[in-house]
Amino acid sequence: MSIDSVDFFYLSMPKVEDIGDGSQDALVVRVTADGVEGWGECEASPLVSIAAFVTPMSHGACKPVRDVVLGKRIDSPADIAAMAAAVEMECMDLLQAAHTFSGIEMALWDVLGRKRNAPVYELLGYKKAYPKLPYASQLFGDTPAETLAGCRKARDAGYRAVKCGWGPFGRGSLKDDRDHLHAAREGIGKDGTLLIDAGQIFREDVEAAAQRIAHLEDVNTVWFEEPFLGGAYAAYGALAAKSGKVKLAGGEASHNFHMAQQLIDYGKVGFIQIDCGRIGGIGPAKRAADYAAQHGVTYVNHTFTSHLALCASLQPYAGLESHRICEYPFAPKSVAWDMSETHLTPDANGEVNVPAAPGLGVTMSAEGMRKYMVPVEISVKGKTLYKSPAI
């Protein structure tokens, strides 16, 4: 097959709020190759990722992603890997290229899976997909009472694992943080899996983060996520040496395989969290999953958007039975829900199952997408470089 078209659909809620909710907009990608249609999704900043697809070439190692993708062959996983390598070289100096290509790469796997009538996880070499335990991701409340209420709500909704993050954590006193942690534990109950996300609040201050460890241990926290800036591996490594039973987690910002590898090697995280919509797609995510498994680190998806992104993000570790936890969009905005007909609702055991269907196993909803379309037009030298397609 050869790649005939790549179309971007920028979807958004009518109003985007200044809160840590990544489901407020989306950049959906449709790839067609010899009549087969595949879908993917880029994480974060739709307009900028579209611009990286169509931008004029700056020089030989700074080309628009379009030039590396359109018209190329796609007959096997090796073709996808070759295209990813070409993006790395020919778009070397185009920083946003990794985000743009991520959604395209997912769609290429979807195309290939549909063509071969096989789920993507099979193309990746897995014989079967194991169920995952979803965790409900939410912000800390403004007060411990709110945190308790939020966690209780998640538990009542059937979640056995809950993540609290951002909000006031790390911004007030140690006592405030402790009170929130105890409230979270009370909310999810004695047996719930509790995960804490610091949202990079301590930047590189190992001592400030280390002061929280005893309190995190007190409430039996499984992981302590992103205490520091994503690239501050030395700080992660220093904290990991002091964090006892609480393991560090991170990696969502990885925009290539090596960043994930380094957070494992140098940052000593116990959980590596990969967003397929940023790391360059499913191929490099699978490589990160393999690397994690070989090094005693648990792989987890990072997904705060749609069920298309969720289906894609589960593929790279679908066959790793002991890597159990998955991030699950707990209360997404309607745009993230309506765009697809397929939804991965937890089963009777409260577990999430990757569809045993061709490709990513997702049926998109043109009608659902149409409601949220954001028309974009980009012109350079008076010539239209990009105009949003209709769906």
Add this chain to the structure above:
Amino acid sequence: MSIDSVDFFYLSMPKVEDIGDGSQDALVVRVTADGVEGWGECEASPLVSIAAFVTPMSHGACKPVRDVVLGKRIDSPADIAAMAAAVEMECMDLLQAAHTFSGIEMALWDVLGRKRNAPVYELLGYKKAYPKLPYASQLFGDTPAETLAGCRKARDAGYRAVKCGWGPFGRGSLKDDRDHLHAAREGIGKDGTLLIDAGQIFREDVEAAAQRIAHLEDVNTVWFEEPFLGGAYAAYGALAAKSGKVKLAGGEASHNFHMAQQLIDYGKVGFIQIDCGRIGGIGPAKRAADYAAQHGVTYVNHTFTSHLALCASLQPYAGLESHRICEYPFAPKSVAWDMSETHLTPDANGEVNVPAAPGLGVTMSAEGMRKYMVPVEISVKGKTLYKSPAI
């Protein structure tokens, strides 16, 4: 002062060729604060960096750079650092933000220097600026004879240091590479400083790169630049253990301080090459220079564009006397030359001197810029988000 306006000027040659010449286009930034004007330049992909300035917010940690900059106070270096930290947090998920902010940050230093009537290197804490030895950067020829001719031309033009890179290197046989290396040495003469740039051609293949070491040593190569993908620190470290007298160089793609730090700590490079137009500007570049100096690593600018970018890129290590080499745009395209009235031509000793003038010490040329202006218009939901300003 408060930041009143940030304007982008996208300049380009009429035709951009598919060659490794980074001087074919430019994104120049003008910042005004209380009537003081400062200038900076973002490296690579002007349209995408403009999009990152104006893009609609995706969520609280994915805001347009504009929202973090416009209207903010700028009275001291600490204000610039605070703004950089805010970009890191509030644009955390906007990959291109680092490139966009880099040019703005340079312009902020320029504003502050002009306001205080001091060169930027003084604001950075340096008492004086030492002259640098420029190297002429060029591509390997298609044949060894062409490589020889190119290097001889640079020597005849007065350059005591030459860098050859890209082209056929690493793509053919070991013998081909050896022939090119000997031709380069012959061209620059016995005493010239020879630098070799592999342009990431070996990706992660340590063995393939290691096979070149003996030949690099034979011709007395000072550094071996970017043998691998920018983020493949483990490969750099493995090669460094085998590279003998030839030191590794890299770091141009660093888009935050930590990437530079890690290439030093884990990649064991002997030269760290920083592009102020990518790493987030002059502040993080200065931090990289300090870190390099403390760890016995030599700092070098990466500059393949204009003399505005050159003046900015010399500031972070202007006061480090023993860090002697600087990259110098040897044969830039006219757009990169015409945009400024100021040019740093080598002095009688063949050395380059940072201007002892307020700010970055560069006078821009409105007339020169006007010839290369690329008008851009971006509209979202029918509303114009960006339209190129006139100059």
